[in-house]
Amino acid sequence: MDKFIFLLSEGIKNLWRNKLTSFSAIFSIFLTLVIAGSLVIISQNTNKVIEYLRDKYKIEVFFKDNVPIQKVEEVVASFNQIKGVRSTTLITKNDAEKIFKSQFGEDIMNLVGYNPLPVSCVVNIVKDDINKININPIINKLKSYVEVDEVNYQGRIIFQIESYYQKFIRIMSLILVTVIFITIFTISNTVRLTIYSREKLIESLQLIGATRAFIKAPFIIEGILHGFIGTILASALLVGGLIFGNDIIISLFSVKIEYDIKLLILLLGGISFFVSIIGGSRAVSKFLK
């Protein structure tokens, strides 16, 4: 227990003993976490945008005139079983007549003397899938029904939106992974700088019989503390920025940036903990014989 307290206190004291390098390490963690946190917030809000856009995807299925309404209802119910379909809405001839009236302000019965509008159905597709939604299999399946006369959809737009979304996800993931690797590299180099100034300590510890774990422990504790302080500062900046930024954005665009504070802090803390341990341990290992 005394050994653990000693190692812990050494880690804490080292923060103060090596003020300049501690500052460099904390600052590089802080910068990384601000970038990583911003990426997380952007991707969270991108999900909202893509869900909104996907909500607007519409597939309209028109049925042949001679199909009885009971059969149409059966077919529409079976559409819900198709993979990728979220919901369906049946539009009867009467519904279509009402929609026509609300859209054009005219009663179609008065115009042509009968209701020529076909029975149709709106098919909504899933919106919360992280993977690219491929609409073609759904369209092909819908067209395979003999009761279906025509299928209308915004194929090209959907394809473009989905393609851009996938590219965005890939680029964001790549940036995040790159940022994490750069941080591990930066931290391990920063710690290596602190170790150059403490080579004498490491050598002395080795000469008096300290194990590798004993020598490494204060450096790792110090690294975790750097990460902890970096996390607090980055979280404060991001959350403060979001609160302040949201006020402005709401007043200008009536849109709010969505974020989950707990998730954000947990994620930043996790990243900093991970990079501090890996970076610190990697740097000390190079100096141990």
Next chain:
Amino acid sequence: MIHLNNVSYTYEKGGGVSNINMSIDDDEYAFLIGPTGSGKTTLLRLIYMDLLPQVGNVVIDEYDSTNIKQKRIALLRRKVGMIFQDYHLLDDRNLFNNIALPLHVIGYDKEEIVDLVAEALEEVGLDGKEDHFPNELSGGEQQRACVARAMIKGPDIILADEPTGNLDPVTSFELIKLLEEVNKEGTAILMASHNYNLIKGRGHRIIEIQDGTVRRS
């Protein structure tokens, strides 16, 4: 206690020791003398297993250099105290913390550490200076602090590598006497020096090394 059996070690750029056979007994005080570059430091490094022999083996009690693991070397060093010419004190820690460090490594509790450091400081004549930092002490005081650090864990042997190299003759003489006191308490001492005048006539064994080989043992 310490046995070097047919030990050889050659550095990449040349120099080192060859075919060393010698033993140090428990409680022995021995001087290792020889000119600069004769292999004294290499021999000491082989004993505390900072270097491992390329030929032969070093045996210290139950520790054999043949295939020894890093963790076992750390354990061995807890039984060996070391003193260097350039002190190896940590400048950012006061005397108390410098001397207490070996005890933290072993895992002593706080109260024991306080008592043992006070005892060691008194023994080397530095009581009252526990709050001083190394740069606030004279060379002689720093080297006495090194003796305190080496002896505090009750080692079986203290290896001293030119401990008087930076000291004036009077302080050097006092240091040798201090190590004699430590030796009387049961710790073996092996002290390397190139200054024959300093060690002659003290009644201790002298091991002479030249060009990497033992000439007199």
